[in-house]
Amino acid sequence: MKRKVSVSSKDVAREAGVSQATVSYILNDVKGVKIRPETRQAVLDAVKKLNYHPNQIARGMKLKRAMSIGIVTDRNVTNFYFMKVLEGIRDGLQERNYSVNLLYNKYDSIKDAEFIKYYNSTRIDGIIFAFAAVGDEEMEYMDSLGIPYVIVSTHPSGRGVGEVCTDHLDHIKDVIGYFKSKGVKNIAYAGPVPRRLNDGRLEAFKNALIHHGYDVKDEFIVLGTFDNNEVCSSIIRLLENRVCRPDAILAASPRFGMLTVKACHMLDIKIPQDIRIVAVGSSKFFELIHPPLSSIELPLYDMGFKAAEMILKIIDEGNIEALSVLGSEFIIRESS
Amino acid sequence: MKRKVSVSSKDVAREAGVSQATVSYILNDVKGVKIRPETRQAVLDAVKKLNYHPNQIARGMKLKRAMSIGIVTDRNVTNFYFMKVLEGIRDGLQERNYSVNLLYNKYDSIKDAEFIKYYNSTRIDGIIFAFAAVGDEEMEYMDSLGIPYVIVSTHPSGRGVGEVCTDHLDHIKDVIGYFKSKGVKNIAYAGPVPRRLNDGRLEAFKNALIHHGYDVKDEFIVLGTFDNNEVCSSIIRLLENRVCRPDAILAASPRFGMLTVKACHMLDIKIPQDIRIVAVGSSKFFELIHPPLSSIELPLYDMGFKAAEMILKIIDEGNIEALSVLGSEFIIRESS
DNA sequence: CTGAAAGCGCTAACAC
DNA sequence: GTGTTAGCGCTTTCAG
Numbered sequence: 001m002k003r004k005v006s007v008s009s010k011d012v013a014r015e016a017g018v019s020q021a022t023v024s025y026i027l028n029d030v031k032g033v034k035i036r037p038e039t040r041q042a043v044l045d046a047v048k049k050l051n052y053h054p055n056q057i058a059r060g061m062k063l064k065r066a067m068s069i070g071i072v073t074d075r076n077v078t079n080f081y082f083m084k085v086l087e088g089i090r091d092g093l094q095e096r097n098y099s100v101n102l103l104y105n106k107y108d109s110i111k112d113a114e115f116i117k118y119y120n121s122t123r124i125d126g127i128i129f130a131f132a133a134v135g136d137e138e139m140e141y142m143d144s145l146g147i148p149y150v151i152v153s154t155h156p157s158g159r160g161v162g163e164v165c166t167d168h169l170d171h172i173k174d175v176i177g178y179f180k181s182k183g184v185k186n187i188a189y190a191g192p193v194p195r196r197l198n199d200g201r202l203e204a205f206k207n208a209l210i211h212h213g214y215d216v217k218d219e220f221i222v223l224g225t226f227d228n229n230e231v232c233s234s235i236i237r238l239l240e241n242r243v244c245r246p247d248a249i250l251a252a253s254p255r256f257g258m259l260t261v262k263a264c265h266m267l268d269i270k271i272p273q274d275i276r277i278v279a280v281g282s283s284k285f286f287e288l289i290h291p292p293l294s295s296i297e298l299p300l301y302d303m304g305f306k307a308a309e310m311i312l313k314i315i316d317e318g319n320i321e322a323l324s325v326l327g328s329e330f331i332i333r334e335s336s
Numbered sequence: 337m338k339r340k341v342s343v344s345s346k347d348v349a350r351e352a353g354v355s356q357a358t359v360s361y362i363l364n365d366v367k368g369v370k371i372r373p374e375t376r377q378a379v380l381d382a383v384k385k386l387n388y389h390p391n392q393i394a395r396g397m398k399l400k401r402a403m404s405i406g407i408v409t410d411r412n413v414t415n416f417y418f419m420k421v422l423e424g425i426r427d428g429l430q431e432r433n434y435s436v437n438l439l440y441n442k443y444d445s446i447k448d449a450e451f452i453k454y455y456n457s458t459r460i461d462g463i464i465f466a467f468a469a470v471g472d473e474e475m476e477y478m479d480s481l482g483i484p485y486v487i488v489s490t491h492p493s494g495r496g497v498g499e500v501c502t503d504h505l506d507h508i509k510d511v512i513g514y515f516k517s518k519g520v521k522n523i524a525y526a527g528p529v530p531r532r533l534n535d536g537r538l539e540a541f542k543n544a545l546i547h548h549g550y551d552v553k554d555e556f557i558v559l560g561t562f563d564n565n566e567v568c569s570s571i572i573r574l575l576e577n578r579v580c581r582p583d584a585i586l587a588a589s590p591r592f593g594m595l596t597v598k599a600c601h602m603l604d605i606k607i608p609q610d611i612r613i614v615a616v617g618s619s620k621f622f623e624l625i626h627p628p629l630s631s632i633e634l635p636l637y638d639m640g641f642k643a644a645e646m647i648l649k650i651i652d653e654g655n656i657e658a659l660s661v662l663g664s665e666f667i668i669r670e671s672s
Numbered sequence: 673c674t675g676a677a678a679g680c681g682c683t684a685a686c687a688c
Numbered sequence: 689g690t691g692t693t694a695g696c697g698c699t700t701t702c703a704g
Contacts, residue, residue: 003400003482006458008681019691024683034689053456057396058681061696064339066393067459068437075423079415079620087411090438099459100438101404102426120389122342122697123403123435146339228623258624265601265626284415285621287564288594290601344697355675360699370673394697397680458681676703687692 007050015046027054060122069093069311070115070124072103077131078254080283081300085130085152088304096312098125105132110141119147126311128152130304133196148314152307154281154298155198161320164306168280168328169204171296175250175278175330176208182336184248184276188220190235190260191252191280201252201280220246228259235263239275248276248336254283257293261335276336291334299326343386351382363390396458405429405647406451406460408439413467414590416619417636421466421488424640432648434461441468446477455483462647464488466640469532484650488643490617490634491534497656500642504616504664505540507632511586511614511666512544518672520584520612524556526571526596527588527616537588537616556582564595571599575611584612584672590619593629597671612672627670635662 009027013020018039025033026043046052060066071089073082090100101124107113118124126148134151139159142149149162156165179187189205202223206216222238224231239245251257257279264271271277271291279286279295286293306324314320345363349356354375361369362379382388396402407425409418426436437460443449454460462484470487475495478485485498492501515523525541538559542552558574560567575581587593593615600607607613607627615622615631622629642660650656 003458006400006681009683010681020681021683021692022690025690028683030684036689039689051456053453055397055681056457056459057393057402058458058696059683060393061391061397061680061698062682062684064342064696071438079419083415083419086438090440099454102407102422102436102438104426117389118435120387121392122339122394123392255624258621262624262626285594285624288591288598288621289625290598342697345699346697349675356698357676357700358674361674364699366700372673375674391697394680395699397682397696398698398700400680674704676701678699678701680698682696683694685692685694688690 006055007052009052009054011050012043012046012052015050016042018043064122066123066125067097068099068101068124069308070101070103070118070127071130072105072115072127072132073130074105074132078281078283080254081131081154081281081298084282084300085304085307088301088306089128089130089308090304092305092308093312098308098312103127105129105134110138113138116142116145116147119145126150126315128307128311130307148311150307150311150314152303155196155200156323156325158198160323162310162314164303164310164324164326166298166303166326166328168296168298169200171328171330172201172204172250172280173208173211175296175336176205176212176214178278178330178332178336179248179276180212180214182248182276186217186220186244186246187214187248187250188222188238188246189250189252190222190224190231190238190256192256193223193225205250205252224256224259228255231256231259232263232266235260236267239263239267239269246275249278251277251279254279254281254286254295257281257283257295258285258289261289261293271335278330278336286333294333294336295331297329297331299328302326342391343388345388345390347386348379348382348388351386352378354379400458402459402461403433404435404437404460405644406437406439406454406463407466408441408451408463408468409466410441410468414619416590417467417490417617417634420618420636421640421643424637424642425464425466425644426640428641428644429648434644434648439463441465441470446474449474452477452481452483455481462486462651464643464647466643484647486643486647486650488639491532491536492659492661494534496659498646498650500639500646500660500662502634502639502662502664504632504634505536507664507666508537508540508586508616509544509547511632511672512541512548512550514614514666514668514672515584515612516548516550518584518612522553522556522580522582523550523584523586524558524574524582525586525588526558526560526567526574526592528592529559529561541586541588560592560595564591567592567595568599568602571596572603575599575603575605582611585614587613587615590615590617590622590631593617593619593631594621594625597625597629607671614666614672622669630669630672631667633665633667635664638662 009020009023013023103115129151151163222234251260282297345356345359349359439451465487487499558570587596618633
C-alpha cells in the first residue's frame with residue numbers, strides 16, 4: 001500500500017512564498033530567529049492548507065535522533081506492574097514527543113541483544129528497563145558504549161544512578177506495627193525464594209519483626225517457587241501447623257497474597273478473624289476477591305513517569321541523575 | 337549525551353575497497369544482483385571489523401517507511417488481554433524487522449488522534465487496534481486516507497476485513513451442554529451491560545440455553561457496571577433468591593467470573609458443589625483462587641501474531657485479507 | 673558484476 | 689529577517 005504523495009516543507013515554502021529554512025524555523029520555534037508576524041502567519045496558513053506534517057524520519061536523520069525510547073521488559077513480568085509503569089513512561093515521553101518502542105529482554109550474549117541492535121541502528125535513543133533483569137555485565141557493556149539507560153525496579157541495584165525505585169520495604173515495618181496493634185502473636189512470611197542479592201524483602205521482614213519485639217521463627221517463613229500449586233501446598237502446611245498457627249501473614253508479592261488467601265479458603269480459615277493477611281505490591285485483583293486484600297501499593301505510574309524524565313535528561317544533558325525513590329503506601333482493606 | 341561517531345556504509349565500502357552500492361546490495365540481499373563471493377566476504381569482514389550497523393532512520397527515509405507499527409489500545413483495557421496480544425504482535429512484527437510503537441486511543445476528533453499524527457509524520461506505517469474502541473467514523477476516516485490498519489477484537493465489527501477475532505461465543509453452547517450433562521437445572525448469566533451493538537455474549541448465552549432446551553429467565557440475567565461492589569451486590573442478590581437459586585452461572589468476562597466467585601465466598605456457597613461457574617475469557621488469576629475457575633480461553637497470542645501478519649500484508653500488497661477467526665477453547669478447571 | 677551519482681525531507685551554518 | 693546551501697546515511701537507477 002502506497003502512502004499518499006506526501007507534502008514536504010518545500011511545498012509549504014513554495015505555497016507561502018518563503019524558503020524551506022523559514023518554514024523550519026517557524027515550525028520548530030528556533031530561538032534566536034525572529035520572524036515577521038505576517039510571514040509566520042503565511043507559513044502557518046500554508047501548513048494548514050496543504051495539511052503538512054513534518055516527516056519525523058527525515059528530521060530524525062538530520063538530528064541523529066530516533067525520537068524513540070526502547071522499553072525493555074522480561075517476558076514473564078507481572079502484567080499489572082509493567083502496564084502501569086508503561087502508562088507513566090508513555091505520558092512522560094509523550095510530553096517531549098518521544099515514542100515508546102517495546103522490546104523484550106531476550107538474548108544469549110548482551111552483545112546481540114535486541115535493544116543493543118536497536119540502539120546501534122538508531123532506532124532508539126535510549127533504553128528504559130522496566131522490571132527486567134539487568135546484571136552488572138549488561139550495565140558495564142552499555143556504559144562502555146555510552147548507551148543512555150534507566151532502570152525501574154523494585155529491587156534497586158545499589159549503583160545509585162539512572163534508577164528509579166520505591167520505598168515499599170520501609171512500609172513492612174508499618175505492617176508489622178499494624179499487626180501488633182491488633183494483638184497479633186505469630187507473624188508468618190510467604191514469598192518467593194530470593195533470586196537476586198538485592199531482593200531485600202525477607203530481610204526487611206525480619207528486621208521489622210525484631211523492631212517490634214517479635215521473635216524470628218524459621219518455621220513461619222515459607223519460600224516458594226514458580227509453581228502455584230507447590231506454593232499453595234507450602235502455605236497450607238504452614239497453616240495446618242498444630243503446635244502453633246500464625247495469626248498473620250505477610251505475603252511478599254501479589255501472587256503470594258492471592259495464594260495465601262486461596263489456601264485459607266481451602267482450609268476454611270476466616271480472614272481476617274482467624275488470620276490477617278497483607279501483600280506487598282499492587283494488583284487490580286485485590287478488590288476482586290473476598291475479602292479484599294490489604295497491601296503495600298507501589299507508585300507504579302509515577303515510577304514510569306519519572307523514568308521517562310530521567311532518560312530524556314540523560315540523553316539531553318548527559319548527566320545521570322541520582323537514584324530516585326518514590327513513596328509506596330500501606331492500604332488497609334478487609335483482609336487485615 | 338552524544339552518540340559515538342557512527343560508522344556508515346561509506347566507511348565499510350572504503351574498508352572493503354568497494355562502493356557504497358555494493359555494500360547495500362550485499363547487506364540487503366538484493367535479488368537480481370550477483371556479487372562475487374570474495375567481494376561479499378570482504379564486505380562482511382569489514383562490517384564485522386568496523387562493527388557497522390545500518391542506520392534504520394536513513395534507510396526508512398529512503399524507503400519511505402518507518403519500519404514500525406502503531407499499536408493502539410484503550411487505556412482501561414484488561415491488562416492481560418492486551419499484554420498477551422502484544423506478545424504475539426511483537427513476535428509477528430519482529431520477524432520482518434518491524435518494531436512496536438505503543439500508542440493510546442485518546443482524542444476528541446479522530447483528525448487529531450495521536451495515531452493519525454504518527455502516520456502522517458511517517459513514524460508508523462500502519463496501525464493495529466488491540467481491544468480499542470474504533471467506530472465506523474474512525475474506520476471511514478482511515479480508509480479515506482488510505483491508512484493501513486487491522487483490528488483485533490473480541491467483538492468483530494462485521495466489516496469482514498482487516499480484522500482478527502475468535503470463536504469464543506460458539507463455545508458458550510459447549511458450556512451450557514456441559515452444565516446440562518452435570519444435571520444443572522437453572523443457569524444464570526452475569527456480564528457487563530452491553531455497550532456495543534456487536535457484543536453478542538448475552539445473545540449467544542440465550543441461544544445456547546434454547547439450543548439445549550432450557551428456558552430463558554430474565555431474573556437469572558444480571559447486567560453489571562464498572563463498579564465492582566455494585567456488581568458483587570447484584571450477584572449476591574441473584575444468589576439469595578429464595579424461590580429458586582441458580583445452580584450454575586456463566587460469567588461473561590474474567591472480571592465477572594472473579595466477582596461471582598467472590599460473591600459465593602461471601603455467602604459461603606460451595607463451588608462447584610452448590611453452584612458451577614464458568615467464565616468467558618482468559619486471566620492468569622483463574623488459577624490463583626479457590627477453586628480454580630473454568631473458562632473459555634481466548635487464543636490471545638495467536639490473535640496478535642495473526643494481526644501482525646495481516647498488517648504487513650496490507651502494507652506490502654495493499655490487499656486486505658478477510659476476517660480471521662481463531663479458535664478458543666473451553667477449559668474445565670475445578671469451579672464447574 | 674560493480675561504481676558514480678542523485679536525491680529522500682529535513683536542519684543549520686552562513687550569507688545577504 | 690530570510691534565503692542559499694550543504695549534507696545526514698541510505699538506496700537505486702544508470703553506466704561501464
